[in-house]
Amino acid sequence: MSATDAQHDVVVIGGGPGGYAAALYGAGIGLDAGLVESNIIGGTCLNVGCIPAKELLETAHVFRTVGHAAEFGVNSSAPTVDWSVTLTRKQKIVDQLVGGLKGLLKAKKVTVYDGTGSLGANHEIAVSGGESGDITITAGSVILAAGSQPRTIPGFEIDGKLVVTSDGMLSMQQLPASAVVIGGGAIGCEFASMMGDLGVEVTVLEALPQILAGCDPDATKAVERSFKKRGITTRSGVMVQGHTPDPGGAHTTVAFGEGETLDVELVVMSVGRRPYADLLGLDGTSVELDERGFVVADETCRTGEDGVWAVGDIINTPQLAHVAFAEGMLAIRDILGEDPTPLDHHGTPWCIYCHPEVAFAGHTEDSAKEAGFDVVTSKHSFIGNGRAKIVGDTDGIVKVIAERKPDGTGGRILGVHMVGPWVTEQLGQGYLAVNWEATVDDVAAFIQPHPTMSELFGETIMSLTGRSLHG
Numbered sequence: 405m406s407a408t409d410a411q412h413d414v415v416v417i418g419g420g421p422g423g424y425a426a427a428l429y430g431a432g433i434g435l436d437a438g439l440v441e442s443n444i445i446g447g448t449c450l451n452v453g454c455i456p457a458k459e460l461l462e463t464a465h466v467f468r469t470v471g472h473a474a475e476f477g478v479n480s481s482a483p484t485v486d487w488s489v490t491l492t493r494k495q496k497i498v499d500q501l502v503g504g505l506k507g508l509l510k511a512k513k514v515t516v517y518d519g520t521g522s523l524g525a526n527h528e529i530a531v532s533g534g535e536s537g538d539i540t541i542t543a544g545s546v547i548l549a550a551g552s553q554p555r556t557i558p559g560f561e562i563d564g565k566l567v568v569t570s571d572g573m574l575s576m577q578q579l580p581a582s583a584v585v586i587g588g589g590a591i592g593c594e595f596a597s598m599m600g601d602l603g604v605e606v607t608v609l610e611a612l613p614q615i616l617a618g619c620d621p622d623a624t625k626a627v628e629r630s631f632k633k634r635g636i637t638t639r640s641g642v643m644v645q646g647h648t649p650d651p652g653g654a655h656t657t658v659a660f661g662e663g664e665t666l667d668v669e670l671v672v673m674s675v676g677r678r679p680y681a682d683l684l685g686l687d688g689t690s691v692e693l694d695e696r697g698f699v700v701a702d703e704t705c706r707t708g709e710d711g712v713w714a715v716g717d718i719i720n721t722p723q724l725a726h727v728a729f730a731e732g733m734l735a736i737r738d739i740l741g742e743d744p745t746p747l748d749h750h751g752t753p754w755c756i757y758c759h760p761e762v763a764f765a766g767h768t769e770d771s772a773k774e775a776g777f778d779v780v781t782s783k784h785s786f787i788g789n790g791r792a793k794i795v796g797d798t799d800g801i802v803k804v805i806a807e808r809k810p811d812g813t814g815g816r817i818l819g820v821h822m823v824g825p826w827v828t829e830q831l832g833q834g835y836l837a838v839n840w841e842a843t844v845d846d847v848a849a850f851i852q853p854h855p856t857m858s859e860l861f862g863e864t865i866m867s868l869t870g871r872s873l874h875g
Contacts, residue, residue, distance in 0.1 A: 410515075410541035412438040414739060415529055417521035417684065418549030420447020422716030422728030424505060426547050430736045431512040438541060439514050440521030440531055442683070446502050447551050448717075449725040452571045455501060457594055459494040460574070461757050464601035468759070475796060485602055487578055494574070517541065522685030523548070527711060530685070545711050545739045548691070548699055549732065550684055552677035552717035559646030560586070560673055566649055566656045567671045570595070579604055580669035584658050586644055588615030590756040592674035593627065597758035600636040607637040607668075609660050614640050616756065619821065620768040622783060622803050626823040630760050630799040647671060679718045694720065703746035705735045713738065722752050751839040755828040760800045763831035766819035766838035769805050777818060780808040782867045786824040788874065790855040800824020802864045804834075806844050814844035814868030820861070830858050837865075844868040 414430050416423045419441030431437040444451050463485070470483040509516055519534025527546050532538045554569035556562060564572050570591050583599055585592045588610030600606045608615060608631075615638050616624045628638050645659040658666045679698045684691075690708040692700040699714040701707050707714050713735040716728035730747055737744040756762035772779045783803040786792040792800075800823040806814030820834030837847050848869050852862035866872050 410438070410539060412436045412515065412541065412543045414438070414545045414547065414736070415440065415521075415527075415541055415543035416547045416549055416732075417523065417529065418447065418551055418716070418718075419443075419445045419516070420549060420551045420716060420728065421449050421725040422551075422732040423447065423547070423549030424509065424732075425729040426549065426715065426732030426736055427514045428508065428512055429733045430739070431514045433736065433740065435736070435739075437512075437514045438517060438543065439509065440517045440519065440529065440541075442518075442520040442534060444502060445505055445509070445516070446498075448553075448677075449728075450501055450505070451498060452574055454725050456494045456498055456574045457570070457591070457598075458757050459497055460490065461594060461598050461759075463490045463493075464598040465759065468601050472796060485579070491575070491577075520683050522683060523689060523691070523712070524685055525688030545713070547705075547732070547735050548681075548684060548707070548712065548714040548718055549716045549728070550680050550718050552723060553680045554673065555676045555678045556673055557586070557644070557675055559644070560671060562673065566653070566669075567647070567673060569673050573672050576670075581605065582655075582668040583607075583670040583672055584609060584666055584668045585672045585674055586658075587674035587676065588612075588638060588640065589617065589674065589676065590754075590762075592672070593756060593758040595672055595674060596631070596636055596638075600631070600634055601759065605635070605668075607639065607666055609642055609644055609658075610638070610640045611643050612640065616762065618754070618768075619762060619764060620803055620805075620819070621770070622801060623762060623764065623821045623823045626799065626801050627758065627760060627762060633799075634759075677717060677723055681718060696720070704738045704744060705731050706738065721747075721749055722754075724752065724754070727752060748839065751835070753831055753835045755831065757828060760797075760824050761827045762823050763827040763834075764819065764821040765831060765835040766817070767805055768819060768821065769803075772805050772807075772818045778808040779805050779818065780812065780814050780868060781805050782814070782864045784860050784864045784867070786857070786860060789857060789860050791857050791859070792825055794855070795825060797825040800827065802827075802860045804844075804861075804864045804868060806868050811870070813870040814865075816841055816843050817847065817865075822861070824857070824860075826857055830861065833858065834861060 413435040415438040427437045427439045517536040519531040582605040588608045642661040647656045647658045649656040698720040701714045701719045705713045715731035786800045787798040792798045803821045805819040807816045809815045817837045852859045
């Protein structure tokens with residue numbers, strides 16, 4: 405291949421969820437698609453994010469289940485964890501999914517370039533540093549999907565031993581006896597939950613007033629109660645100042661708050677992710693970055709350069725794989741001139757896989773009031789749910805926020821917040837209710853299967869009609 409003979413209808417820079425979704429979707433419609441990836445196809449989500457993190461959380465779930473087996477009359481010895489087997493299983497799952505994705509790209513005739521892609525003028529993309537060699541490719545349309553990388557903070561240099569990011573945590577060769585997780589967001593709480601269930605003494609330090617910012621406070625409190633019962637400490641509204649490693653290198657002392665310290669074997673840095681536009685070039689283009697490093701894009705993911713779109717973590721939208729999927733497909737539809745409806749990020753479904761799980765869509769009670777709604781809410785606990793009792797997992801709640809009607813009952817459903825067993829699999833009907841702007845009466849008329857966890861959502865909705873079965 406010469407330096408100038410590669411031409412495609414669309415070229416995507418970045419092979420994560422937003423990038424490969426765009427390439428596959430475009431190729432499936434008939435576009436000649438090229439995809440440039442400098443590392444491993446699948447991006448953060450598949451390789452050092454969603455998939456491996458959830459596999460480790462599943463190990464914790466199995467360990468927790470076996471530990472309580474005697475309550476079901478199943479007698480077994482106390483469980484132990486062979487962490488090497490866990491890591492091997494994690495990598496096997498990742499490798500299988502990466503292999504499947506590569507096969508799908510090949511079947512759809514997407515041309516994959518191995519190397520770093522940088523965009524210059526006239527839609528020219530220089531590919532370098534990989535197996536594809538140093539080449540230049542061009543396209544009628546370009547989609548930037550370079551993704552993100554973990555943020556760090558001063559005073560905590562990442563060394564891969566005492567201080568790790570989420571990337572390093574997923575490949576730790578052994579679990580520590582104690583750990584501090586800096587950052588109580590979704591990723592931080594997932595790691596804290598996993599380690600806590602496997603016997604690590606864990607403390608979560610969060611600078612904001614509550615962990616899981618963005619969740620309804622009632623949901624957050626339900627998580628904190630469960631964490632506390634399981635020996636996981638959460639501290640909100642505290643700042644960290646730095647850490648002092650022990651001369652022997654086996655542990656370190658973390659300074660935080662007003663003169664407080666914690667001696668731990670591991671610090672997990674979980675303070676969010678920054679957009680990774682570092683290697684995109686962009687010289688000679690009108691693509692702009694904002695003050696935080698995000699590529700500036702409009703509601704249809706168009707950048708300031710004609711014919712260039714940006715999707716996924718590199719733009720300032722929810723940093724979620726499923727949002728990146730949707731944005732990748734949105735960009736393709738816009739490239740095809742289909743005038744697609746912009747995504748409504750307010751209604752985005754959020755799922756957090758700590759124990760208990762968290763899932764929500766739409767307004768919290770506070771944000772609904774701040775938006776000017778007169779609201780009515782209802783909240784029910786899983787402790788009264790038959791299926792939850794059967795599986796022995798009753799921590800958590802379902803809370804629904806609705807617009808108040810003149811008679812005091814609920815009207816339009818504004819938000820659904822769930823904490824508890826399998827709620828990441830239960831959010832579907834709540835997500836649809838919020839995004840279809842359904843009313844309480846609309847949803848209350850539907851039959852909920854019995855016995856299921858999802859009955860609690862139906863019961864919570866029904867109570868907002870002014871009538872209920874159980875309270």
